[in-house]
Amino acid sequence: MSTAAPIHLTDVVKRPDVGTAGNKVQVRTNFFEVTNLPTINIHHYDVTISPDVPPPVNRKIFSQFIEKFRVTDLKGVRPVYDGRKNMFSAKSLPFDSKTFEIVLSEDVRPNSKNPxxxxxVKIKKAAEINLEELxxxxxxxxxxxxxxLTAIMALDVLIHHEPAMLYQTVGRSFFTPAGSQPLSGGLDVWRGYYQSVRPTSGRMMVNVDVSATAFFQAISLPQMVVKILDxxxxxxxxxxxxxxxxxxxVIKGLRIRATHRQLSSKTFKIFGLTNTSAKDTVFNQVVNGKDPNAEPVEVKTNVAAYFKTVYNVALTFPGLPCVIVGRTAMLPLEVCEVVQGQRYHKKLDEKQTADMIKFTCQPPAVRANNIRDGLRILNYDRNDFLKDFGLKVSSEMATIQARILPVPTINYNPASRDPNIRPQFGAWNLIGKKVLRGAKLSSWGVIVFGTEQYVPKAQITAFVRxxxxxxxxxxMNIVNKTPPIMYCNPHGDIEAALKDIWTRAGNAVKLKPELIMCILPTTGVPLYAEIKRVTDTVLGISSQCIQTKHTRDAKKQYCANVCLKMNVKLxxxxxxxxPKSMPFLEDKPTIFFGADVTHPGPGDTIRPSIAxxxxxxxxxxxxxxxxxxTQTSRQETMADLAEMAEELLRAFFVSxxxxxERILFYRDGVAEGQFAEVMRVEVAALKQAFAKLEAAYKPKLTFVVVQKRHHARFFPMNRDGGDRSGNCLPGTVVDTGITHPFEFDFYLQSHGGLLGTSRPAHYCVLHDENSFKADQLQDISYKLCHLYARCTRTVSMVPPAYYAHLIAARARFHARGENWSDSYSTDTTLSDGPAYARVPKSLTGVMWFM
Structure with missing residues (x-):
């Protein structure tokens, strides 16, 4: 009797087994089980709304469509809609294709240029989804x-439909102004709730989490100007x-409401500001004379006079410009107020970011309670749409099996008083320890960006000592204990100043400089960015930046942390x-790769992505x-990976x-929808690099994606089961309950909690020639997290990927002429993107990026 061929379940790696290492514990997670999966066939319809408008307007159109036609044409059926192209129904509609006409009320028209x-609204039957296959x-x-995939999308649209119709939505999150807090610059931070349907082993789950984003405050435009300009x-x-x-x-594209006509609820979109003030913005006004039979005449007037004459509104600020809201339409700032619920899309500045972090940084117990609050708003039990489809969701967080992996031993120099250390709660200190291999520093200089009046030389000398x-x-071996100290203007020619201190440092000891120490007055980006551009790419020398405040009272702990950075930079x-902690690394020549691609800010189509x-x-x-x-903007796959891998493999051979013989490749920053493309392109590029080195060279490659942008969180079952921050213990690993039904993935919370709720890293194995078992790969990944060079703590993801992320962000500073001073800048007026310089070979042997 012939045996059936095995089912081909996946093109990536199938889970080899479930891990058993470590102490078993139970944890709660922000996943809620779908206790009743619909057994009906779901009907899928394609929706085309013309003219084309954004999803929020689509939803308003759809709402009016349902209100108008539900009883007649839809025969009482309540479909759900994703705001774009897809509509799903629990029952078949009485037509396969039909077009409807909807007239929007004035207050929700999408655009004053196209009113x-x-x-x-064209509705067309697309498919019928059988949930048995799911x-x-x-x-x-x-x-x-x-x-x-369509079934999962249908369930996702089903749970999102009602909140999306009631609240402001961004992606899979919806936001409410309740409990919002102000940010600087005319913004508020709103709390939101994220939800996503996730397939797991044997069951569907709903992942619910809290989120936050910035919205414009619903205030008058003059108040907005006050806040923007501080x-x-x-x-x-x-x-x-x-x-x-x-x-x-800041305000371009913002939707406003005019207040000078009380009965009108019409809104306008801002296209810009006038170059002249309201009292100086002149136009021709058509005026009817006293004689009703006479032709109307045009008279010159200005905006301020017009509003006084026509609306009896005397402007308080006639010296302010007007907003342009159409081809010729203008409104004074003070008769405009911002419509509520408009998301801020640009990059937050330093203060706004700090305030946002304070708002979102919640201890695990608080976050868990906020998630439960979100569940009450979501109200799955009383959602009529879910009832129509027969979907039921548990109101209790799922309890899942986790394990706490054993803590490795870390070795320092044998000359240390205590050379072997086992971290506690993911942390340890340097007391009584010497670095494993100390670097020698013979030639260096110190440059202070400021004046000696504010930063006395005695203060700098004491800090250096x-x-x-x-x-x-x-x-370490610091040969020159009295490096030259130089002052310079932080707003002056930074490149010239750095070249000057480089020369002075070299002349002081007649040796080529190895490090420049820079004392910075603030944490601002522009000065730091220029220092790194010049030292990294022009001088080809490591630099160490210190904030002035740390030089006033030189603390031993701070100096020790700086020492860790300096040592690896040299x-x-x-x-x-x-020894023998990681046989995979020690048994055969092995290399760990880390890779990341970072993209320019929102709205920037000029600057490249950096791989x-x-x-x-x-x-x-x-x-x-x-x-x-650098590569094409927003391209996720690494265009030059073959060349880059060849370069680093040659460097490994030289060293x-x-x-x-074995390669473990950790790839950061890839979403699930990009797995297939990244694996297809990048695994092939790596194989190409191997062949370029030698035709017969075929090392065993394992390709793992590391994800941090997800919403899975773990919560200890009781206070004793967590660390001092209330988070799960470092080394918590989960590979059942909420993981993929059969692919090789796991969650690893490798770091100790400090502030807020720790986020585990999600590791997904896409390609594996090393035949890893779950325990082996989880153990390697956790142990690697103890080897991040610039701190004495475990980190949240493996250092190869962490370093790649750091360097890709740092390389943004390697473009000449960038303006880092304006956080609102998304300048796309240049015909070409900026030119990025490469780091010279003189730095390739050291970790200059630390």
Whole structure:
């Protein structure tokens, strides 16, 4: 009797087994079980709304469509809609294709330039979804087919439909102004709730989490200007030199409501500001004479006079510009107020970011309670749409099996008083320890960005003295203990100043400089960015930036942390895992790769994306080198990966005189929808790199995606089961309950909690020639998280990927002429993107990016 061929379930790696290492614990997670999966066939319809408008307007059109036609044409059926193209129904509609006409009321018309109130809504049957195939997929008996994907999408649209109709939505989150808090610059931070339907082993789950984003405050435009320009009050609007270019950049595209006509609820979109004030913006007004038979005449007037004459509104601020709301339409700022519920899309500045972090940073117990609050708003039990489809969702957080992996031993220099350390709660200290291999620093200089009046030389000298003592105590060899100190203007020619201190440092000891220490007055980006551009790409030298405040009272702990950075920047090694801790690394020549691609800010179509590849350069996974390339903006796959991998494999060979036989590649920043494309392109590129080195060279490759942008969180069952921050203990690993039905993935919370709720990293294995078992890969990943070179804490994801992320962000500073001073800037007026310089070979042997 012939046996049936095995089912081909997936093109990525199937889960080899379930991990057993570590102490078993139960944890709660913000996943809620679907206790009743619909058994009906779901009817899928394609929706086309014309003319084309954004999803929020689509939903208003759809709402009026349902209100008008539900009883007649839809025969009482309540479909759900995703705001774009897809509509799902629990029952078949009495037509396969039909077009309806909807007229929107004036207050929700989408655009003052195109005030068409009439829309055509075409509904066309697309498919019928059988949920039986989804059940088979969840049980590991069927691959993820297009029918399964559509079924999951239908369930996702089903749980999102009602909140999307009631609240402001962004992606899979909806937001409410209740409990909002102000940010600077005319913004509020709103709390939101994220929800997503997730397939897991044997069951569907709903992942619910809290989220937050910035919205414009619903205030008058003069108040908005005050907040954008950080003025004291509206009286300051009479000042002559206000930066209205900055104001225009912030408010362009904002929707406003005019207040001078009380009965009108019409809204307008801002297209810009006038170059002249309301009293100086002149236009021709058509005026009827006293004689009714006479022709109307045109008279010149200005906006301020017009509003006084026509609306009896005397402007308080006639010196302010007007907003342009149409081809010729203009409104004075003070008769406009911002419509509530408009999301702020640009990058937050430093203060706004800090305030946002304070708002979102919630201890685990608080976050869990807020998630439960969100569940009450979602109200699954009383959602009529869910009832129509027969979907039921548990109101209790899922309890799942987790394990706490064993803590490794970390080795420092044998000359240390205590060379072997086992971290507690993911942290340890440097007291009594020397770095494993201390670097030598013979030639260096100190440059202070400020004046000696505010930063006395005695203060800098005392700090340098303490730093030198700490570095020598920690195992470095600082030969020149009195480097030259130079002052310079932080607003002057930074490149010239850095070249000057480089020359002085070299002349002081007649040796080529190895490090420049920079004392910075603030944490602002522009000065830091220029220092890194010049030192990284022009001088080809490592730099160490210190804030002035840390030089006033040189603390031993701070100096020790700086020492860790300096040591690896100069080629030293801070620590390693105890021998035989990681056989995979030690048994055969092995290299760890980390890769990431970062993209320019929202709305920026000029600047390129930056791809970075890092690779371990020794048998301890302690020293790394990097390759950086720019590529087409927003391209996720790494365009030059083959060339970059070849470069780093050659560097590994030069360093070790042997080619790696095994490769573990950690790829950061890839969403699930990009897995297939990234695996197809990047695994092939790596194989191409191997072949370029030698036709017969075929190391065993494992390709793992590391995800941090997800919403899975873990909560200890009781206070004793967590650390001091209330988070689960470092080393918490989960590979059942909420993971993929049959693919090889796991969640690892490798770091100790500090503030807020810790986010585990999600590891997904896409390609595996090393035949990893679950325990082995989880153990390697956790142990690697103890080897991040610039702190004495475990980190949240493996250092190769962490370094790649750091370097890709750092490489943004390597473009000449960038303006980092304006956080609102999304300048896309240049015909070409900025030119990015590469780091010279003189730095490739050291971890300059730390």
């Amino acid at each position: 068409t109130p009439s829309f055509k 059940s088979r997929f969840l049980k590991g008996k069927s691959a993820l087919s297009n029918n399964c 003025l004291r009050n509206t009286d300051d609007l009479r000042r002559s030199s206000l930066n209205f270019k900055k104001v225009e950049r 303490e730093l030198v003592v700490t570095c020598n105590d920690t195992g 080629g030293g090694i801070n620590s390693q895992l105890a 970075c590849l890092t690779a371990s350069m020794d048998g301890k996974a302690a020293r790394y080198a990097a390759a950086v390339r 070790n005189r042997v080619k790696p």
